[in-house]
Amino acid sequence: MGPRGGISRCPCGRKLLTVCLSRSIQAAGSQLGQSKDYALPNASWSQDMLDLYNRFLDMTKDGLWKRIPSYNNILDHIPESMKLTYEKRKDTRLFLRSIDAEGAGFEYVMFLNTSEKRVVCLFQPGSYLEGHPGFAHGGSIATIIDSTIGSCAISVAGKVMTANLSIDYVNPVPLGSVVLVDSKADKVEGRKVFLSCKMQSVDGNTLHAEATALFIQLDATKAQKQQASCQ
Numbered sequence: 001m002g003p004r005g006g007i008s009r010c011p012c013g014r015k016l017l018t019v020c021l022s023r024s025i026q027a028a029g030s031q032l033g034q035s036k037d038y039a040l041p042n043a044s045w046s047q048d049m050l051d052l053y054n055r056f057l058d059m060t061k062d063g064l065w066k067r068i069p070s071y072n073n074i075l076d077h078i079p080e081s082m083k084l085t086y087e088k089r090k091d092t093r094l095f096l097r098s099i100d101a102e103g104a105g106f107e108y109v110m111f112l113n114t115s116e117k118r119v120v121c122l123f124q125p126g127s128y129l130e131g132h133p134g135f136a137h138g139g140s141i142a143t144i145i146d147s148t149i150g151s152c153a154i155s156v157a158g159k160v161m162t163a164n165l166s167i168d169y170v171n172p173v174p175l176g177s178v179v180l181v182d183s184k185a186d187k188v189e190g191r192k193v194f195l196s197c198k199m200q201s202v203d204g205n206t207l208h209a210e211a212t213a214l215f216i217q218l219d220a221t222k223a224q225k226q227q228a229s230c231q
């Protein structure tokens with residue numbers, strides 16, 4: 001990972017500046033009628049989250065890493081060429097963006113490195129994701145892993161679905177902490193994409209979870225049938 005970014009050295013304070021910038025970008029976006037991008041700092045992000053975000057943002061400068069924008073409607077994530085005949089519905093939401101209160105649900109941002117076939121997600125689980133008292137629910141961990149690995153699979157193979165996801169939960173994740181979800185595509189065999197992933201603490205000293213997954217590239221004919229059946 002590269003050195004920390006210039007933003008952090010601003011005299012008016014990194015957190016304040018970053019949040020101001022994100023608000024300006026979001027305000028500009030809404031003026032243009034664009035969807036809100038949630039993968040930008042907000043006031044709920046901890047210093048750890050902001051520090052990591054700025055480190056990764058710095059790594060996007062040479063073009064190897066890209067920040068993946070995040071919207072509350074899945075169709076805003078899908079390239080035009082992959083949308084086929086989906087119709088945008090107003091009554092659906094991407095599961096991870098279903099909680100409105102900042103900081104209460106899935107606070108996350110993903111970064112893609114295409115040449116390494118890798119997606120890293122910075123994840124700060126909020127209080128509505130509680131399982132055991134004070135810790136993130138295993139389902140929320142599975143969700144962020146599935147989405148991170150899934151984003152990696154999509155970048156490699158386009159339209160895919162999870163066929164298998166296997167997770168070893170090693171250490172619980174405290175609510176409000178920040179973890180790194182580091183996924184990579186290990187192998188592509190025909191329509192099958194095999195991926196693996198580690199969820200670790202920011203200092204790298206705690207392994208929270210390890211996962212492997214199989215994603216299958218959708219057969220065009222079957223994909224059209226699936227779409228037709230859910231419209």
Ligand SMILES: CCCCCCCCCC(=O)SCCNC(=O)CCNC(=O)[C@H](O)C(C)(C)COP(=O)(O)OP(=O)(O)OC[C@H]1O[C@@H](n2cnc3c(N)ncnc32)[C@H](O)[C@@H]1OP(=O)(O)O
Binds near residue numbers: 148162163190
């Ligand atoms: C933040 C932004 C978010 C964006 C990321 C979103 C990521 C989220 C992803 C999801 O959560 S997707 C939702 C959960 N997944 C599903 O609901 C999938 C349900 N399953 C299916 O629809 C089908 O089973 C599937 C599309 C996965 C595969 O059906 P196909 O009919 O296309 O595949 P087919 O049965 O022909 O199998 C193709 C190959 O894969 C193999 N295969 C299929 N399922 C397998 C499995 N479960 N385990 C091992 N191998 C499997 C199968 O043996 C075969 O191998 P071979 O080519 O070598 O013969």
